[in-house]
Amino acid sequence: MKAPKIVHISTNDFGGAGSAALRYHEAFLALGYDSEIYIAESKSQSVGDTTKLLPIDNRTLQLKALLRRLLPPKIFSKIRKFLSARSMFSGGKKYLFFTRGESVVEGLSPKLVAEVQQADFLFVHWVAGFANTRDVLEIHKKTGCKVYFITMDMAHLTGGCHYYWSCRGFVSDCSDCPALDFGIRNYAAHQLRAKAINVAAMNASILCCSERIMEEAKASAVPYTEYIRLPIPINEQFYVPAATPRMGPFKILTNANDIDDPRKGFNYLLEVLIHLDRKLSGDAKICILCLKSEFFSGIEFKHVVFEEFGFRRGDEQLSDLYRSVNVFVNTSIEDAGPMMLAEALMCGTPVVSFDVGMASELIREGRNGHLVARLNAKSVAEKVFSLYSSGVGSFDTPLEIHQQVSEIFSIKSWKDKVSSLVAL
Structure with a gap:
């Protein structure tokens, strides 16, 4: 029987969402599947043959990746803290409005679309700044793959924010978005509509990390074909209790x-x-x-x-x-x-x-x-x-x-x- 070709796309392989994408990929490899992951940035000193690094054209992310690579961690941390303090009370900071560039006609990453030659199943992780749903649709049309979006947060369910607090705009149209400045608040509505059209065209399913996220996915205006509860895999080789009870303070x-x-x-x-x-x-x-x-x-x-x-x-x-x-x-x-x-x-x-x-x-x-x-x-x-x-x-x-x-x-x-x- 032919082994399925599994492809993952993720902006990076570190942090909460990036690590989760890497866990998916490594779990598939451990189970004997033909799996590879495409990322824009990695903190690893070296990457394996199944990891494909694709530098992206997003200048902000390029600069961030360059500074992370060249500067000592403490200096990089101070720069991030300075920039973060300037936006501490902004809506974008609270809601993490990272997903931008959704479109029904233009992708963010033609390099990625060109690079993926074969896929039976495509797992879309945290891809802010790396790819949009139009890119995913183009890969789907090119390879005929089944597409699964992975929810570590609300990014695949909204017009751009990764956390929604008490906002329910994603249920209808994301207009008057509280994460954006007043003059551009309807940008989220534009993004949600583009995302909904692309997701419907590719007949995609969504894999939810928790029951709460799955309920919100079902309520979202983005129309997925299936809503499936699937936790992030954790490697029992490492995550096991101590051999002896801990002592001390x-x-x-x-x-x-x-x-x-x-x-x-x-x-x-x-x-x-x-x-x-x-x-x-x-x-x-x-x-x-x-x-x-x-x-x-x-x-x-x-x-x-x-x-x-x-x-x-x-x-x-x-x-x-x-x-x-x-x-x-x-x-x-x-x-x-x-x-x-x-x-x-x-x-x-x-x-x-x-x-x-x-x-x-x-x-x-x-x-x-x-x-x-x-x-x-x-x-x-x-x-x-x-x-x-x-x-x-x-x-x-x-x-x-x-x-x-x-x-x-x-x-x-x-x-x-x-x-x-x-x-x-």
């Missing part, structure tokens, strides 16, 4: 490490730590693992201390980080995932999370963590304090926590779900 890992990203809820984390500090007494200490302790210097804590862990890259380093803590705390207030919830649980680490994204699907209350009403920082502090005071003896064992979540995210479980999607 009580440690917390959090995803709120970017004070300039309103979605990640850094200020809510700060409030959690203030409440937690007040609950502790005597010599009691709780350690917060963070990228930069200076972010917390504006508040004087008596019992909360901070330990910088440095940037981690790759599954091996990330999984070690999850195993080094007692609990993972998620204070995101607008998120499709986050994937860190699933990764922590795969490592047997309990979680305490606001009710966002896939949290309600993953958390078994009192067994592998606690689900807290969105924005209720005081309740998060109470749950963490309870774990600190009483331990996790009432929870399932780390191995049981891992097994529950691996039924959803392991490559083996993913294979059972995806095999029918790529059958010739």
Whole structure:
């Protein structure tokens, strides 16, 4: 039987969405499929034969990639912080309005269309600045491939924003878009209409990372043929519980490490730590693992201390980080995932999370963590304090926590779900 040719397209292979695209590609390779991925930028020192680098004509992304490659990480980070501060209160910053250039007549990447010669199945990941739906339609017409769009956020469902907060414009026409300046607010409506036409023409399906995203996909004005729940695969070779119980001080890992990203809820984390500090007494200490302790210097804590862990890259380093803590705390207030919830649980680490994204699907209350009403920082502090005071003896064992979540995210479980999607 002929092996299907699987092609992925993604703007990059790092960050949340880029890493997810790479996981899809690597999972297909691990299962013996003929898979290749086309990207515009990579942080890897070297890329394999199945990764195709295609520099793009987008000058903004070209400059960003050049600076990332040439500058020391700290200098690049300072430049990003400076630019981010200038747009901190803009709609584009809040909604991440990255997807631009949608058209029913013109693609963004003729190089990409020309490069893809053969495909039975095309998986479209996070492609902002790299390709638009017209490019995807041209590849579909050229190869006859079945097209799957992958949702890590709302980008494939809206007129341009990746996160929608309380806006429901994507259900109808995305006019009067709150992410754009007043004079160009109908640009999102133009993009949504172009996207809807192209998606309908290629008879595409959409793969959703969570039940919540799938419900929003069904409500979107972009007409997909099928709506399929398919989690991002997680490699069990790395994401497993520690061989022995961890000892030492009580440690917390959090995803709120970017004070300039309103979605990640850094200020809510700060409030959690203030409440937690007040609950502790005597010599009691709780350690917060963070990228930069200076972010917390504006508040004087008596019992909360901070330990910088440095940037981690790759599954091996990330999984070690999850195993080094007692609990993972998620204070995101607008998120499709986050994937860190699933990764922590795969490592047997309990979680305490606001009710966002896939949290309600993953958390078994009192067994592998606690689900807290969105924005209720005081309740998060109470749950963490309870774990600190009483331990996790009432929870399932780390191995049981891992097994529950691996039924959803392991490559083996993913294979059972995806095999029918790529059958010739």
